[in-house]
Amino acid sequence: MAERRETLKIIGAISATCTFPYTGNELYGQHADPHAGHASGKQASTGPRKFFTEAEFALLSKLTDLIIPDTDTPGAVKAGVPGYIDLVVDANPEHRKVMREGLAWLQAQGFAAMDQPRQVALLMPLSEVLDKGRVKTLPERFFRLAKNLTCDGYFTSQIGMSETLGFKGGSMMANYPSCEIPEH
Amino acid sequence: MSQQKIFDVVVVGSGPSGGTLAARLARQGVDVALVEGGPKLNTRTDFNTHAMPYEFANRHIPTMKPGKPGMDSQRTRGAGGKSQTWNAVAWRFSQRDFKGKDWDDGAGENWPIDYADLAPHYDSVEREVGVCGNLDGLTDLPDGIFLPPVPLKCSDVLLQRGAAKLGVKVIHVRKATLTKPKSGRPACHYCGNCMAGCDVAAKYNSYDVHIIPAMRQSGKLTLFTDTLAREVMLSPENKVTGVATIDRVTKQQGEVRGRSVVVSCACVQSVGLLQMSKSRRYPTGLANSSGHLGQHFIPHFTGGIEFLLTQLKGKPVGNDEGFLDHAYQPSFMHTRTRPYARSFGAQFGYQNRRGIGWARRFSGFGADFKNAVKAAYPAYVVWSPYGEKIPDGRSRIFLDEKNLDAWGLPEVRRELNWSDNDWKIFNDMTNWGREIVRASGGEILEVATEPRPNHELGGCRMGSDPKSSVVDRNCRTHDVDNLYVVDGSVFPSASEKNPTHTMMALAARTADHLAGRLKKGEL
Numbered sequence: 001m002a003e004r005r006e007t008l009k010i011i012g013a014i015s016a017t018c019t020f021p022y023t024g025n026e027l028y029g030q031h032a033d034p035h036a037g038h039a040s041g042k043q044a045s046t047g048p049r050k051f052f053t054e055a056e057f058a059l060l061s062k063l064t065d066l067i068i069p070d071t072d073t074p075g076a077v078k079a080g081v082p083g084y085i086d087l088v089v090d091a092n093p094e095h096r097k098v099m100r101e102g103l104a105w106l107q108a109q110g111f112a113a114m115d116q117p118r119q120v121a122l123l124m125p126l127s128e129v130l131d132k133g134r135v136k137t138l139p140e141r142f143f144r145l146a147k148n149l150t151c152d153g154y155f156t157s158q159i160g161m162s163e164t165l166g167f168k169g170g171s172m173m174a175n176y177p178s179c180e181i182p183e184h
Numbered sequence: 185m186s187q188q189k190i191f192d193v194v195v196v197g198s199g200p201s202g203g204t205l206a207a208r209l210a211r212q213g214v215d216v217a218l219v220e221g222g223p224k225l226n227t228r229t230d231f232n233t234h235a236m237p238y239e240f241a242n243r244h245i246p247t248m249k250p251g252k253p254g255m256d257s258q259r260t261r262g263a264g265g266k267s268q269t270w271n272a273v274a275w276r277f278s279q280r281d282f283k284g285k286d287w288d289d290g291a292g293e294n295w296p297i298d299y300a301d302l303a304p305h306y307d308s309v310e311r312e313v314g315v316c317g318n319l320d321g322l323t324d325l326p327d328g329i330f331l332p333p334v335p336l337k338c339s340d341v342l343l344q345r346g347a348a349k350l351g352v353k354v355i356h357v358r359k360a361t362l363t364k365p366k367s368g369r370p371a372c373h374y375c376g377n378c379m380a381g382c383d384v385a386a387k388y389n390s391y392d393v394h395i396i397p398a399m400r401q402s403g404k405l406t407l408f409t410d411t412l413a414r415e416v417m418l419s420p421e422n423k424v425t426g427v428a429t430i431d432r433v434t435k436q437q438g439e440v441r442g443r444s445v446v447v448s449c450a451c452v453q454s455v456g457l458l459q460m461s462k463s464r465r466y467p468t469g470l471a472n473s474s475g476h477l478g479q480h481f482i483p484h485f486t487g488g489i490e491f492l493l494t495q496l497k498g499k500p501v502g503n504d505e506g507f508l509d510h511a512y513q514p515s516f517m518h519t520r521t522r523p524y525a526r527s528f529g530a531q532f533g534y535q536n537r538r539g540i541g542w543a544r545r546f547s548g549f550g551a552d553f554k555n556a557v558k559a560a561y562p563a564y565v566v567w568s569p570y571g572e573k574i575p576d577g578r579s580r581i582f583l584d585e586k587n588l589d590a591w592g593l594p595e596v597r598r599e600l601n602w603s604d605n606d607w608k609i610f611n612d613m614t615n616w617g618r619e620i621v622r623a624s625g626g627e628i629l630e631v632a633t634e635p636r637p638n639h640e641l642g643g644c645r646m647g648s649d650p651k652s653s654v655v656d657r658n659c660r661t662h663d664v665d666n667l668y669v670v671d672g673s674v675f676p677s678a679s680e681k682n683p684t685h686t687m688m689a690l691a692a693r694t695a696d697h698l699a700g701r702l703k704k705g706e707l
Contacts (some may be wrong), residue, residue, distance in 0.1 A: 027367035041236075044238065177335065178335040179340075
């Protein structure tokens with residue numbers, strides 16, 4: 001973005017809403033069909049698997065559950081995250097490449113046969129590089145994408161919003177309550 | 185749709201400006217045609233107001249329900265225009281906002297009108313549509329006629345205390361949203377998705393609050409939806425005679441004729457419509473003898489800081505959506521020594537809570553990561569400042585004749601330059617934001633690094649001198665006696681305050697002016 005500081009020639013619409021964070025349009029699959037699904041109050045089905053093979057999907061599922069596991073609330077797989085990732089990745093050629101190659105890399109490490117501590121140990125260096133903002137290699141890019149999409153998918157899922165975060169918006173209130181926070 | 189009828193006034197655009205103006209005229213017995221490029225909507229049933237992201241496979245909540253048209257392009261938003269999806273923040277401009285050039289040593293431009301000229305119209309708009317807020321007694325943010333304000337959120341209370349340590353005030357936001365039932369509209373129920381279309385019209389929208397009642401009660405307002413204006417028609421006698429139109433669906437051409445025309449299609453599209461209305465007399469666009477049409481584009485710019493309030497981490501989650509932002513930090517820098525002209529204000533947390541992209545930035549993975557996001561959830565706030573852009577001589581609105589849209593009309597483009605003054609405000613407001621967050625006990629997650637445009641203003645600026653402005657103090661074009669422009673495009677300076685209330689007050693004022701001229705037989 002910084003290279004556009006001098007003059008911005010804005011083509012098309014200026015969004016009138018401030019959309020934090022600045023993560024581009026892959027957030028929440030905005031580039032996928034905007035009219036997919038209907039409001040029903042329930043979590044929409046992502047339909048049959050579109051992109052991943054069965055083996056890839058199994059590997060991806062394990063990975064998402066390591067990123068957001070079952071705790072006192074259900075984790076990524078129970079929240080339907082792998083199906084969401086399948087939908088988003090299918091609609092994005094760059095994501096398709098990173099995911100396919102990344103899962104092949106994971107497979108080549110013998111990930112599926114590892115016990116959980118070894119799986120975590122394999123991912124830990126990738127996560128540390130991501131946290132330092134120094135992502136370069138394919139496995140690092142793959143892990144970043146998997147974590148980003150797992151976050152998006154989980155925290156917008158019914159389980160993620162209602163059970164884990166405890167979302168209380170979307171309410172019907174006669175009056176908005178005052179906040180009572182003592183000065184000290 | 186060709187109409188043989190000649191209306192008194194043809195208003196183009198049914199948003200907050202056009203809607204207010206058309207309804208006011210109709211109620212005074214004036215025959216009004218309201219021409220809207222978009223479809224008819226049913227506010228009650230057509231928006232996804234109460235949807236959750238997980239109800240959609242891709243987690244993106246579309247504005248309209250399946251099969252319902254509307255809000256799909258700037259030219260064809262739908263009945264009510266942007267007022268259907270605005271956030272309803274409603275400030276009165278102050279005398280300082282109208283006379284910024286005098287205030288800031290010659291920077292920018294003065295309005296040719298004063299606060300006193302608009303004050304009665306702010307009054308009447310507030311009485312009519314309902315604006316909630318607190319009486320704060322601030323010189324720079326005039327009080328009005330308010331419904332009760334909505335209590336501050338816990339995050340607002342902490343920020344108010346933090347800002348107070350720095351001598352900075354935080355007040356209740358003022359919004360054109362009902363906190364008590366009024367004129368058949370219910371009070372807000374705090375579902376938190378105001379900008380997705382308010383299905384009960386507790387939040388003002390021009391269609392439900394102005395247009396529909398005026399159509400029913402006066403019988404003088406005719407609404408043409410799906411009717412795109414492609415040209416304002418001009419007679420050899422230098423009078424406008426109506427608008428040439430295209431049907432949004434069938435693409436059939438037609439006309440709506442009138443004794444006068446008001447262009448109110450939201451800043452950029454209003455400028456575009458005049459620029460498309462070329463003639464031998466006005467080769468660069470209607471009413472552009474000054475050459476200033478499209479110039480002086482002065483949108484607000486935002487920055488922002490995302491942060492966590494430490495004191496709220498791990499606390500029980502409440503309804504933090506409310507009616508989006510509940511608090512506001514009014515401009516305070518205009519009274520302090522500063523190395524730039526104008527100033528900024530800020531809103532707190534006006535985004536809904538239905539997506540948390542910020543979770544991506546938390547470190548690690550696994551149970552600790554999940555629990556950290558969960559604990560942070562009730563503590564997350566966005567501070568969104570708005571800076572005032574002064575005209576920079578470069579930023580402008582223009583037609584792209586090479587790229588035509590689905591109706592064969594040229595795309596309207598913006599060229600936007602960030603001037604030194606803009607960057608100085610941006611950097612200072614960002615620094616102030618950091619200080620306020622720090623003083624409130626916040627941990628910063630992310631800081632915006634460049635300004636982003638918002639609230640489009642300018643392009644048909646109002647002024648006393650026909651050589652350097654497009655419309656006069658009554659929003660009438662200097663060049664054509666029966667052509668008016670009423671919306672954000674006429675703002676000669678932008679203020680840092682959200683602009684819609686001022687557009688509505690201008691619309692009310694222009695309606696009275698037009699009705700008076702019609703009564704005198706001047707049109």
